[in-house]
Amino acid sequence: HDLHRICVTHFHGDHSLGLAGVIQRINLDRVPHEITAHYPASGQHFFERLRYATAYRESVELTEAPVSADGVLARTPAYTLDAHRLSHPVESYGYRLTEPDGRRMDPRRLAAHGIAGPDIGRLQHEGVLNGVTLDEVSEVRRGQRFAFVMDTRLCDGVHALAEGCDMLVIESTFLDEDERLASDHGHLTAGQAARVARDAGVRQLVLTHFSQRYPDPGEFERQARAAGFEGELTVASDLVRVALPRRSR
Structure with a gap:
């Protein structure tokens, strides 16, 4: 339940549209604990505009925590949250949650x-x-790891976030035949995302953020498998729920 204390978001394109609704929902539900919002520092003015985009009763304490560099953002007994800079036309970060090791x-x-x-x-x-x-x-007993990688072309941050993850949610905007277009726009292909997961030892891969130019979502799975990823694989769709994999040992 401690993970509910974190709000991680982007501030450009379609990723910004839901922020106002999320914040209003938090207040409508009267969440009983403080919420911390992490976002790229360059998006401060977007955050402020979206936070107060409509009128609502602000009943929950929300702490703004802009991200301006790689490193640990939060450390609690339940998890560590860290960020890595990604490669996109505007400032973008990926995030990883790591559970502490146990016995x-x-x-x-x-x-x-x-x-x-x-x-x-x-x-x-x-x-x-x-x-x-x-x-x-x-x-x-190794703690589980979850990473969220969105809006990026291949870069060191992508590999660093994915390393050893039990679950990796990663963008797969383009198919492999459009790799040049993907790079030009700061995105990944299905094959690139799958190879990152394969090389990082990811147990469960969730592909998302697909361009609407492709009518068959199944092609993303086919290209990911062709790239050599053999673990659990989900091609995300609206409102799908994907459970974390069971502990490996």
Whole structure:
């Protein structure tokens, strides 16, 4: 539920249109906690205009947090949010949420050391119990990673955000035959997005932001598979819900 405290958005083209509605919905629902909005610093005047585009009762505290450089934007016990600059005709950033690593207790090793019941909790809290360390009876459970990459051509930021992600939501505006057009307009093709995901070890790929020039959405999936991506693949559509993949271990 802590992820609801973040609002990440763009300020150009079709991405700006929903911001006013999102903010008004937050206030209508009387969200009980502070909301932080992250957006490119160059979009400050767009944010201000859209935030107050219509009349509404402002009942929720909303903190503005413009982004002007790569790095960590927020760190909480539940997640770390970081941003990377992308390559687009106007300033654009991609974002990644990383869950902290945890521990997975090994029942066999616990039993071998005679640790059971409340003693397991004590060991987890204190790190050592009767000479037995936490490392001896557990293993690291890697935190899950989610990245959102929109409005960009290929660049270092795309690869950095995608690295090791359990789920990558990434633009796929053009098909591969229009790669030159994609680059000229600051966008990716289906094959480019899929190769990024393949090389980064992404487990689940969600393609979105398609040009309306293509009548068959299935072609994006076909080109992504042809590019060598073998993980879970979703070609996004309006109102679709895609669950994060289950933990790999």
